[in-house]
Amino acid sequence: MKRWLLGGLMTVITGTGGAMEADIQQWTTDNGAKVLFVERNELPIVDLRIAFDAGSARDGHQPGLARMVSNVLLDGTAERNAGDIARRFERYGARVSAGSSRDMAEVSLRSLSDPDNLKPVINELAAVIAGANFPDDAVARVRQQMMLGLQQEQSSASSLAEKAFAAAIYGDHPYAKPPQGTLESVPEITREDLQAFHAKHYVAQNATVAIVGNLTRADAETMANQLTSGLPTGQAPEPLPVVQLPAAAEVVRVPFEAGQTHVLIGQPSVARGDEAYYPLYFGNHLLGGGGLTSLLAERMREERGLSYSSYSQLSTGAQRGRFEMGTQVRNEALEEALEVLRGTLVELIEQGPSAERLEDSRRNITGSFPLQLDSNRSLLGYVVSIGFHDLPHDYLTQFVEKIENLDADAVQGAMREHLHPQRMITVLVGPAEVIEAVAD
Template identity: 70%
Template sequence: MKRWIVMLGLILISGAGGAMEADIQQWHTESGTKVLFVERHELPIVDLRVVFDAGSARDGDHPGLARLTSELLLEGTEAQDAGEIARSFERYGARVSTNSGRDTGEFSLRGLSDPARLEPVIEELAAVMQGASFPADALERVRRQMLLGLQQAKSSAADQAERAFTRAIYGDHPYASPPSGTTASVEVLDRQAIVDFHTRHYTANNAVLTVVGDLTRARAEAIAEQLSQALPAGEALPPLPEVELPDGPQTVRVPFEAGQTHVMVGQPSVRRGDEAYYPLYMGNHMLGGSGLTSILAERMREDRGLSYSSSSRLSTGAQRGRFQMATQVRNEALGEALEVLRGSFAELRDEGPSEERMEASRRNITGSFPLQLDSNRDLLGYVSSIGFHDLPHDYLQQFMERIEAMDRQTVQAALQSQLDPEHMITVLVGPEAVINGVD
């Protein structure tokens, strides 16, 4: 039997100040699917996620293909239509959904752990995973919905800024492919392209299954085998190419008539699992990731009254994620807002954070983080990410420990080594005369 097991302690600090221990157990099914399992008996609930390397980065020359495929996975099999599939889960009190992003496509399931309720739900999920038929009528309906969304996005300055920013920072990399596609690509995607994508990407060797909840190890193994065997064996996909940094600073201007201008400034960041993630997370939290207590919120909103919404964000992926600062400002205040955004980042990067701000951020992060893990579903997302990105099983414990031990010099060094104004992209979406009047 091809199986290997890893059991490492994962310590989650509870909101009450105590400790809750959970073991991540890992093995591979006979069909080659990696499985991560956390046994929790507090509630009679099982949360399950099957993640495939099937995100928009795998779209190739067909933007929107991964999203369209994902949207159709629950729309029918040869034996059942979408309504029958939905009712087969609902009658046992279960919820099932699909989702896709840049890296992944996935099935998620929540059900009661009582075998009389869970077993038929797992059987139904296996049937759907094995027999998705992509009916022609559903394809056309979902296509129309995606095209409508693309049309609506044209009237949204925020959507236009997001698309322009992603194209600019990722260039020719597959991450630049918009998950929702383009009008031209979505209009011509046909059923055969969807079937081919599904056959290539939704396979046992290209999947990670995570189970959290009220099960024994033996039951979790049986479920994993049942779901894995429903999939073709397939092969794991080759890694995505590395993300190259932009050659130099660039300003992208997108004309859009509105009373405000949308601004995004940033660059590719680090990949998931990079050691620099921890100090960058802390730096981003102080800069604009902590809401109204962040540097950008204080300077843009409280000190200058330039914007009610200013923030920064750090994300990671299988390859480099993204760092971005974003705001929406009155057109007449655009020049001043850009000066504050860029200046605040440069000051934090060049001078480092104060000890007072470091300590405030440390308390905020360590105090709020456990609340993000207080349910099976929340924990499922983190453990699923650990499995997909091959992170150490004590990743969450490491995160808390590293934030606790972080010093200002480490944060400053990460900002200086990983985020460089010479690679920053600025996107401006607003009236042409306004956006052309600033650098």
């Protein structure tokens, strides 16, 4: 039944002194699907997610293809239509959903763990994933919904800023393409395109199955085989190309009539699993990821009154994720806001954090982290990521320990090495006369 097995114990200490332990067990099914399982018996529930390396980075020359596949995936097989499928899940009180991002496509299920409920639900889900046939009427409906969403984005400054930012920092990399597609690409995607993408990417060798809940190991093995046995073995796609950093700073201007200008400043960050992630995460929390206690909130909101909301964010992926600073600011205050955003980042990189601010941020990170694991569903997200990105099984324990052991020099050193203000992209979405007045 299994080809190899790994086990790892992760323990996260909560702020109340208790301990949450998750013994991650891992194996592969006979046809090559990777499975990670955590037994938790507090509730008679099973949460499951199957992730495929089938996100928008695999769209090729058809932006929106992966998103459309996931949006139509649950809408019919050769034997049953969308209504029949939905009623079968509802009969057993199960909740199922599908979605996609840049790296992965996911199908999620929550069900009662009683075999009389769980077995038919898993059988149904397996049949739907393997046998999705993308009915013409469902494809037409989803295409129309995606087009409507794209049209609405044309009147959203934040959506325009996001698209322009991704395109600018990623250049010709697949991450640059909008996962939701474009007004030009979506109408051209056919049912045959969806079927071909599904046949290529929704295969066992390209699947990671994560299971958290009220099951034994033997039950989980049976369920994983039941879920994936209908998938062709297939093969995983080639790794994505490496993301290159921008060669020089650039200001991207998107005209948009509004009383405020949307600002994004940043660059590609690091890939998932890079050791620099930990000090960069810490540095980002100090800068603008810690909410109202962060430097950007103090400088932009409390001291200058420039913006109600300013932030920084660090994300990772199969290849480099992104670092960004963002705000919305009154048009007449744009120049001052850009000076504060850029200056605050440079100051933190060049001078490092104070001892007091470092310890306040450390307590906030380590104290709030266990709250992100307080349910099966939230733990499931981390288990999926651990499997998909081949992270160590004690990743969650490592995260807390590494944050505890970082000092100011380590945080400052990582920011100096990986964040380059002189090469960052700035995206401005606002009135033409306002954004054109900003120097390059």
